[in-house]
Amino acid sequence: MNLTHPFLDADGDKLREECGIFGVIGTPEAAAMTALGLHALQHRGQEAVGIVSWNGAEFFARRGLGHVAQVFSEGSFLSELPGEMASGHVRYSTTGGQGLRNVQPLYADLARGGFSVAHNGNISNAMHLKHELVNKGAIFQSSSDTEVIIHLIATSRYPTLMDRFIDALRMIEGAYSLICMTPKRMIACRDPLGIRPLVMGKIGDATVFASETVALDVVGATFVREIEPGEIVEVRADGRTTSQRPFGKPAPRPCIFEHVYFSRPDSVMGGQSVYEVRKAIGKELAKEAPVEADLVIPVPDSGVPAAIGYAQQSGIPFELGIIRSHYVGRTFIQPSDGARHADVKRKHNANRALVAGKRIVLIDDSIVRGTTSMKIVQMMRDAGAAEVHMRVASPPTQHSCYYGVDTPERHKLLAARMDVQEMTKFIVADSLAFVSIDGLYRAVGEASRNNAQPQHCDACFSGQYPTRLTDLAEREADADQLPLAVGLDA
Known part of the structure; x- marks a missing residue:
């Protein structure tokens, strides 16, 4: 969500979804419901939160750095955000993107x-x-790519706001799920390929939109349906709802990593339980990469469902051999490498009495830089594990994402620099295996991956990007024109 190149957090070993969005129209409790919905989406962005409301006469906004519960901790915020329509946003920042000026929702007075x-x-x-x-x-007030949308709407020559909105969307490429508000309506839409998720629900006469179904559950809304790829849904104050698809119907390419890691396991995506899909990935992994072992141990918390599936398929007992503290801040906020390394041990501790003398299979959702995997493998060895075998519930992450996910530059991705044998040595495991990309597709309900026209966006694994990457191409072209003595980081 930032105009600079996206980087991962300083620890660098987890992919991060950068944003979660929520909106509701048709209830006097719009702001309170939005705060509650954003709390359910907190895993999608933990550094900043904002809510904008409309009371029939004017817009109101409150934004802050921190978790939802910190920024909206007092009931007084409800009086600051009156009205029956509100939308909100949680985000992670990227390099150059911290500060209140980039906290969404963004608001502007247009003609x-x-x-x-x-x-x-x-x-x-x-x-x-x-x-x-x-x-x-044009004068920009933020470094967010989202502000580009507002400027495109403002400068469009079409007569109505909706026509201007569609005109703006025709000029942009990439991935977007949007929740917009005007004095007359709430608008929800997804990009033509549906890369990022968005769902619709109802609670009484109110209509709710959210990044995931779990947010509907938490506010007590009933799931209605997903917003279709390329669809624009308008909801007016009286509840009238209209839908249009101005971009045709290209083959959808929803992000497959939502199933692997981003979404909460209690969400439903594409009609499938995220939890059950993750268990299915673990079962595929057990079929593809069996190993003789005594225990299957998840890397908490994201490795748990896949580890359950691996254990069920392999018949190897599932145990919690790593205990995670839930009262430790995120690793990247530590100021030094030494503090970050110590923080890994504060977050995860080996269950020594269980692990000692055992051959163990560690299950994690992904490997990015490999640093955390290396530390956890060593933790198991220090606890007395006889053998440590790593199994990963996604294919090797070999390519950067340009669709709203924090990933490092490609040369910092372990799988882009090493083959599996080299990676095994790097993390100092007895063996290492990843689920195949076809195995991942089988787990999400496909017979296999259609290599000519993939059913999902899996560019982080395959390098097949479903849209043009204009900014990347222009950066690379500029770099090619630099003198040989000048590096990309100059």
């Missing part, structure tokens, strides 16, 4: 009225468009 937007995803031609807009006199 035809106020407009706010909450965005999950990443616009892959945002820098190109920003340069064009700035050259025409």
Whole structure:
């Protein structure tokens, strides 16, 4: 969600979904419901949160750095956000993107009225468009790619706001799920490939939109359906709902990593329980990469469902051989490498009495840089494990994501630099195996991956990006023109 190149957190060993969005129209408790919905989506963004509301006469906003419970801890915030329509956003920041100016939803007064937007995803031609807009006199208040959408709407020559909105969307590429508000309506939409998720629900006469179904559950809303790829849904204050698909119906490419890690396990995505899919991935992994062992141990918490599946398929007992403390802040906020390394041990501790003398299978959702895997393998050895075998519930992450996920530059991804044998030595495991990409597709209900037209966006594994990457291409072209003595980091 930032115009700079996305980087991972300083620890660098977990992919991070950058945003979660929520919106509701048609209830006097709109702001309170939005705060509750954002709390359910806290895993999608833990550094900043914002809510914008509309009371029939004007827009109100409150934004802050920190968790939802910190920023909206007092009941007084409800009086600051009146009205029957509200939308909100939780986010992770990327390099150059910290600070209140980038906290969403973004709001602007346009010629035809106020407009706010909450965005999950990443616009892959945002820098190109920003340069064009700035050259025409536009003044940007943030470094967020989301602000590009507002400027495109403001400068469109179409007569109605909805026509201007559609015109703006036609100019952008990449991934987006949006919840927008105008004085007359709430608008929810997904990009034509549906890369990022968005669902719709109902609670009484109110309509709710959210990144995941778990947010509907938490606020007491009933799931209605997913917003279709390329669909724009408008809901007016009186409840009238209309839908249009101005971009045709290209083959969808929803992000497959939502099933692997991003979504909460108690969500439903594409009609499938995320929890059950993760168990199915573990079963596929057990079929593809069996090993003689005494215990199956998850790397908490994201490895738990896949580890259950692996244990069920293999017949090897499942045990909690690593205990996670839930009262430790995120690793990347530590100021030094030494503090970050110590923080890994504060977050995870070996269950020594269980592990000692055992051959164990460690199950994790992914390996990014490999540093955390190496430390956890060593932790198991220090606890007396006889053998440590690592199994990963996703294919090797070999490519960066440009669709709203924090990933390092490609040369910092372990799987982009090493083959599996080299990675095994790097993390000092007795063996290492990843689920195959076909195994992953089988787990999500497909017979196999259609290599000519993949059913999901799996670019982080395959390198097959489903859209143009204009900003990346222009950066690479500029780098190619630099003198040989000048590196990319100069």
